[in-house]
Each structure stands twice: as structure tokens, then as C-alpha cells.
Amino acid sequence: MSREYGETWVYESLVGGIPGLGISRTLAVALQFLIFEVGVVGLGWYYGTWNAVAAGTVAVVVAAVGSVEMHRLGEKNRLLGTPPEHKRLLFGSSIEIVLGVLAFIALVTYLFAWDGAVGTTLIDRLFGPEPPLPVVYLTLLVLWDLTYRIGTSWWSAVVALWRAVHVDLSPEERATVRRLDAENIGFSAVQLALVPFLLTEPVLLGAVVGHVIAVAVVCSAAILLT
Numbered sequence: 001m002s003r004e005y006g007e008t009w010v011y012e013s014l015v016g017g018i019p020g021l022g023i024s025r026t027l028a029v030a031l032q033f034l035i036f037e038v039g040v041v042g043l044g045w046y047y048g049t050w051n052a053v054a055a056g057t058v059a060v061v062v063a064a065v066g067s068v069e070m071h072r073l074g075e076k077n078r079l080l081g082t083p084p085e086h087k088r089l090l091f092g093s094s095i096e097i098v099l100g101v102l103a104f105i106a107l108v109t110y111l112f113a114w115d116g117a118v119g120t121t122l123i124d125r126l127f128g129p130e131p132p133l134p135v136v137y138l139t140l141l142v143l144w145d146l147t148y149r150i151g152t153s154w155w156s157a158v159v160a161l162w163r164a165v166h167v168d169l170s171p172e173e174r175a176t177v178r179r180l181d182a183e184n185i186g187f188s189a190v191q192l193a194l195v196p197f198l199l200t201e202p203v204l205l206g207a208v209v210g211h212v213i214a215v216a217v218v219c220s221a222a223i224l225l226t
Helices: 010-017 025-047 050-079 084-092 095-113 122-127 133-166 171-197 202-225
Strands: none
Touching: 010 050, 025 050, 025 133, 050 084, 050 122, 050 133, 050 171, 084 133, 095 122, 095 133, 095 202, 122 133, 133 171, 133 202, 171 202
16 A cells, blocks of 8 residues: 555654565564564663563563554555545644654653652662663663654554544444454553562553553544544
8 A cells, every 4th residue: 555655654664664674564573572572681681670570561562452452553554545635634744753752751861860759860770879870771762662653652642532523424434443443442541561670660651551541531522532
């Protein structure tokens, strides 16, 4: 299927727009998972940060699932017979990047500045008072991947509600978009796999659970209004 500029997520454009890199989406996701997971386990072994390996592995899995879902949601939305305004709003605005950046900055602020109730930052609690630079680098890279997916899921929900209010669809396409909106709820719910590692971090726990609830509420409203 031909894709015009502004009709893909930024993530899809990166995967498909690198000259000479003609790899399939499945291979791209597999490479993403493999590179990140080798980094998590390898750095955990080298620096002895085994306490963070389990959480890092779950985060890598969640990010990989998010990549698969972004491809699925992107492709299925492009197949809809919705007006250009819908696709331009969903893809061309790139607002998912803005939301991802805002979430990432908030997360980094929490990681390095919030001292909780014990007088240390989360980075200190995870990696000690002198965290290895490669470990911090990879951690931030994986966390950016997660926050970008969060921004995408949230923006998809907002656009779904706009579509439900402003776009008339055929009965067949109404059934399709309801399934898409339900899939977006599942897309965000995958992030609940991180909850066991956030039980001692109530701020992050509230942010993740709150995000999932918000997406579920907005997408449910879109489903009801479609």
C-alpha cells in the first residue's frame, strides 16, 4: 500500500524511510527487541545491576508489543474510508511525539529530582550512588520508547473520540473502528505489566494506571458514540 507523507506514525517513517534499509516490520520489531534485551542482560551482567534486569526485560517486551500495535493500528486506520482530515489529525500532526516528549521529560524529572520519602532518587535506588553511564543511557532509551508509545496510545484515543463525533461511517466501518478503539484499550493495558515493579513508586504507579484508565474511558466513549 502506498503511503503518503503525513500518513504514518513517526516511528513507522523511521523504520520504512531509511535509505537502503529494506527490512520487514516483523524483522524491525524483532531487531528492536533483540538489541534492547541483549543490552539489558549484558549490562546487568557486566555491572552487576541484576536487580534492574527483570524490570528492564519487561519494559523491553512492552515496548516491542507497542511497536507491533503501532504498525497494526496505523495500517488499519489508513485502510478506513475516513476523510483526509482524520488521517492528517492522527498521523500528520505528529502530536504523539509531543505527548511522548512531555511524558518523558516528566519521567526524567522524577528519576533524577524526586527523592520520595527516603532521601534518594529512583536512579540511586536502582543503580546505586554512582550509576554506570551505559546503564543510565540504555535505561533512558527504553523509557523513551515506552513514553512514546504512551503518547501514541493517548493521541489515538483522542482522535478516535473526534472521529466518533465528526465522521459518518458505513455500518461495516463502524464495526471496524469499534474494534480499533478496543484494540487501543488493549494497547495501553499492556503497560500494566510494569505495575509489579512500581509498587514502591506511587507517583509512577498512579501515572501508568491513570493513563490506562484515561485511554479506556475515552476509547469507550468513542465506541459508544460511533
